[in-house]
Amino acid sequence: MQLPKSVLIDDIEYKVEEVSNKELQLTAEDLKGDYWGDTRYKKASIRICEGMAEDEAKITLVHEIIHAILQERGFDRQNNDEAMVDGLAHALRMLVKQNPELIREVMS
Known part of the structure; x- marks a missing residue:
């Protein structure tokens, strides 16, 4: 998947990047086990596990x-x-995926 370079959330530009799972775990000691992404609010960045x-x-x-x-x-x-x-996240993705006409109408 080609990730966007950034996403605008309430006028704040969050940088989006792919990083290794190892890098994700190094910055989130409070989380145990595998996970696939994190959000760093002070840096306004979203990191997604590569691959x-x-x-x-x-x-x-x-x-x-x-x-x-x-x-x-x-x-x-x-x-x-x-x-x-x-x-x-799952519900919103399915709403958009299953109702493209509704989304187009709401966003027009």
């Missing part, structure tokens, strides 16, 4: 974008709820 399957990369990007939106909107408690963020 993932296309569908996994897409859902991970949406997941991290939701984290950034929640952070920028001040929803700190909800932002820490990984199950909620993941559920929203």
